[in-house]
Amino acid sequence: MAEVRLENVVKMYGKKMAVRGVSFTCREGEFFSILGPTGAGKTTILKMIAGIEPVTSGKILFNGRVVNDLPPQERNVSMAFETYNLYPHMTVYENIAFPLRAPRWRLKLTPEEERKRVEEIAAFLGIDRLLDRLPQNLSGGQKQRVSLARALVRKAEVYLLDEPIAHLDAKLKFSTQTLLKEFAQRYGSTIIYVTHDFREALALSDRMVILRRGLVEQEGTPEEIYYYPRTDFVGRLVGDPPMNLIDGEIIPEGGTLFFRKGEDFTLRLEGRLAEQAQNASWNENGRKVVRLGIRPEHIRLGGEKPSENAFRLPVYAVIHESESSVVTFRLRDNTFLYVRTVGFCKYGKGEEVWLDFDPQWMFFYGKTVEVLREGSSEK
Amino acid sequence: MSRIDVQHVWKIYPRGNVVAVQDLTFTCHDREFLAILGPSGGGKSSTLRMLAGLEDITRGEILFDGKVVNHLGPAERNVALAFESYALYYRLNVYENIAFPLRARGMKGPEVEKRVKFIAELLELTPYLKKYPGSLAGGIQQRVSLARALVRKPNVTLLDEPLSHMDQRVRHELRARIRHLHDELGLTTIYVTHDQAEAIALCDRLLIINEGKLQQIGTVEEVWNRPANKFVAYFIGEPTMNFIPAVVEGERTVAILTDEGKRVFTLEGSLDSKYIGTEVTLGVRPQHVEVFRERQRENTVAGVVKVIEFQGDKTVLTVRLEDSTQTDAKAVVPARERYAEGDTVWLYFAPAVIRVFEEEHLIL
Numbered sequence: 184m185a186e187v188r189l190e191n192v193v194k195m196y197g198k199k200m201a202v203r204g205v206s207f208t209c210r211e212g213e214f215f216s217i218l219g220p221t222g223a224g225k226t227t228i229l230k231m232i233a234g235i236e237p238v239t240s241g242k243i244l245f246n247g248r249v250v251n252d253l254p255p256q257e258r259n260v261s262m263a264f265e266t267y268n269l270y271p272h273m274t275v276y277e278n279i280a281f282p283l284r285a286p287r288w289r290l291k292l293t294p295e296e297e298r299k300r301v302e303e304i305a306a307f308l309g310i311d312r313l314l315d316r317l318p319q320n321l322s323g324g325q326k327q328r329v330s331l332a333r334a335l336v337r338k339a340e341v342y343l344l345d346e347p348i349a350h351l352d353a354k355l356k357f358s359t360q361t362l363l364k365e366f367a368q369r370y371g372s373t374i375i376y377v378t379h380d381f382r383e384a385l386a387l388s389d390r391m392v393i394l395r396r397g398l399v400e401q402e403g404t405p406e407e408i409y410y411y412p413r414t415d416f417v418g419r420l421v422g423d424p425p426m427n428l429i430d431g432e433i434i435p436e437g438g439t440l441f442f443r444k445g446e447d448f449t450l451r452l453e454g455r456l457a458e459q460a461q462n463a464s465w466n467e468n469g470r471k472v473v474r475l476g477i478r479p480e481h482i483r484l485g486g487e488k489p490s491e492n493a494f495r496l497p498v499y500a501v502i503h504e505s506e507s508s509v510v511t512f513r514l515r516d517n518t519f520l521y522v523r524t525v526g527f528c529k530y531g532k533g534e535e536v537w538l539d540f541d542p543q544w545m546f547f548y549g550k551t552v553e554v555l556r557e558g559s560s561e562k
Numbered sequence: 563m564s565r566i567d568v569q570h571v572w573k574i575y576p577r578g579n580v581v582a583v584q585d586l587t588f589t590c591h592d593r594e595f596l597a598i599l600g601p602s603g604g605g606k607s608s609t610l611r612m613l614a615g616l617e618d619i620t621r622g623e624i625l626f627d628g629k630v631v632n633h634l635g636p637a638e639r640n641v642a643l644a645f646e647s648y649a650l651y652y653r654l655n656v657y658e659n660i661a662f663p664l665r666a667r668g669m670k671g672p673e674v675e676k677r678v679k680f681i682a683e684l685l686e687l688t689p690y691l692k693k694y695p696g697s698l699a700g701g702i703q704q705r706v707s708l709a710r711a712l713v714r715k716p717n718v719t720l721l722d723e724p725l726s727h728m729d730q731r732v733r734h735e736l737r738a739r740i741r742h743l744h745d746e747l748g749l750t751t752i753y754v755t756h757d758q759a760e761a762i763a764l765c766d767r768l769l770i771i772n773e774g775k776l777q778q779i780g781t782v783e784e785v786w787n788r789p790a791n792k793f794v795a796y797f798i799g800e801p802t803m804n805f806i807p808a809v810v811e812g813e814r815t816v817a818i819l820t821d822e823g824k825r826v827f828t829l830e831g832s833l834d835s836k837y838i839g840t841e842v843t844l845g846v847r848p849q850h851v852e853v854f855r856e857r858q859r860e861n862t863v864a865g866v867v868k869v870i871e872f873q874g875d876k877t878v879l880t881v882r883l884e885d886s887t888q889t890d891a892k893a894v895v896p897a898r899e900r901y902a903e904g905d906t907v908w909l910y911f912a913p914a915v916i917r918v919f920e921e922e923h924l925i926l
Binding site for chain 2: 527
């Protein structure tokens with residue numbers, strides 16, 4: 184097991200900068216995730232840690248020792264790729280056993296020992312009945328679990344997992360996710376995990392970084408990332424529905440600061456919120472504008488006015504979840520506002536409901552992402 | 563009015579003698595939003611295609627407002643169809659795409675314009691009417707596809723996995739739009755999907771079909787709280803319902819066996835006395851499990867926390883139970899409650915949340 188540290192790592196592809204100075208530390212025995220959208224540089228970072236891609240500048244250290252110039256086989260890392268990379272002519276058993284046979288590790292297992300190791304990890308991941316098959320006879324989800332088994336079968340200093348459960352169907356994804364976490368705990372493994380799915384990152388990680396265009400946007404525990412997103416980008420990336428982002432005007436009036444969202448609502452801001460709103464605001468056509476962020480579960484709904492800041496809107500649609508509902512409202516600028524209720528909600532379309540934002544969970548941000556709106560790209 | 567009755571409908575494909583749909587009977591009421599849910603290959607799409615008139619019915623009858631429509635083609639049934647793939651005409655602009663079904667029926671001039679503008683306004687497509695589909699984002703293309711399906715004022719709207727290719731964020735918006743449209747226009751909608759979350763999100767009632775057979779039909783709450791069999795119980799809900807082996811002790815009690823003796827659970831309602839002594843499976847939803855740090859007197863079983871998965875607004879615990887088969891049970895707890903791996907906890911199942919299955923079927 185090892186501590187992995189990145190110091191100001193840069194990766195250039197020709198003139199294109201894929202990774203623009205990334206630093207983080209994955210502590211020994213930690214489950215550490217790199218979360219970001221496609222093209223953020225996640226896989227490039229993983230490949231540099233593995234030694235498959237050279238580092239343009241900066242340092243990668245294992246247990247305090249710079250490994251920049253070590254080839255992959257000298258680093259004792261084990262990697263699972265999103266694209267499986269199985270050997271087509273080998274059975275599932277042989278694929279999984281392959282790393283155990285590599286002379287580099289001098290494991291020299293007896294056939295019985297090898298079989299025990301392979302069968303153990305295969306049973307753990309629920310693919311023990313596939314051992315005699317060839318990869319071509321497997322579904323995508325089965326191939327992905329074989330690839331994962333091959334990565335986990337050998338004790339390595341660091342496991343590097345690149346979207347290892349992305350191609351499993353929903354049920355299997357959740358159960359395999361639980362198994363992965365159990366594996367990490369049982370063996371105290373150091374795992375660096377790349378994903379674009381915030382759910383996996385929150386559920387699995389001890390700590391995580393959010394990567395955006397080759398830069399770290401935020402580092403923290405899953406709880407810190409979820410409850411205290413540093414930017415509007417993080418709020419949007421993490422959460423389902425994502426954090427509501429509402430652009431509005433800030434207006435000082437008689438010594439008090441107000442946040443005004445057109446004709447929809449006006450909120451009186453106090454203390455931390457007033458300060459945050461001031462600091463984050465920008466000028467737009469001579470007006471002071473700021474972006475308010477609040478998660479769907481931090482807005483309360485009610486039939487009677489619950490607080491001074493509460494306001495009313497008609498229900499646009501009610502969407503159910505297993506034990507809760509997401510009540511959707513539309514603001515006058517055509518953006519949607521999502522509110523999660525506890526239990527099934529019985530409001531009908533068009534019904535006027537009071538909305539009350541919990542001030543503890545309101546944040547103000549500068550604008551660094553476009554809010555999805557009419558005409559904006561959805562890709 | 564558009565009520566749909568499906569009566570003892572079979573679909574048998576002569577090639578290979580494949581029975582895709584077996585003796586299916588159900589009703590979709592006027593203005594209802596019904597989801598047909600099941601795994602792929604379970605018979606969902608065959609059912610939808612028979613409703614649309616795209617597929618012959620081998621046996622049985624389909625009625626629209628009490629009239630048999632078996633022999634009618636898709637156009638005569640006046641159904642609106644939207645698929646996973648938008649199937650737009652890329653050489654026509656958005657306006658002409660939406661107008662297409664109207665023109666195909668010989669409608670002309672101001673009436674076409676009136677209808678297109680009305681539906682475009684509702685789906686907020688007015689700014690795009692002159693654009694070509696190829697230049698629009700996927701979510702907007704799917705809205706054009708919906709607009710084209712709905713412009714004719716259909717008797718029934720059939721949607722086949724319309725959101726399954728959509729990015730998560732767009733999906734929330736489109737779900738809200740589809741539900742809003744359904745309510746606003748008073749549509750009768752049948753929505754086919756393999757995604758249980760999608761079905762729960764949108765519909766009034768769920769119909770679950772597997773291996774060509776109806777498994778259960780009911781409101782979301784009914785199916786959620788009283789799944790008819792283990793298949794439905796497993797298929798609906800995430801995390802999956804906990805299944806724990808137990809033995810029936812009395813008409814109102816079951817016991818989970820552990821090395822240290824029995825853990826007795828009181829039930830709500832009574833079992834038939836013929837089940838006493840029978841091995842059964844208890845079904846408890848992870849969302850219904852209450853977790854305690856100290857032993858509770860009744861309806862509890864102990865276990866050790868094995869895995870903790872944070873989900874943002876909640877946390878999922880995987881608890882290895884003390885029962886003789888060492889079942890891994892899951893419990894959904896508020897995110898603010900703190901647990902650590904290795905903690906011993908007691909899981910409480912209230913009488914009202916315990917379901918009892920014998921073999922595959924619900925008996926309480």
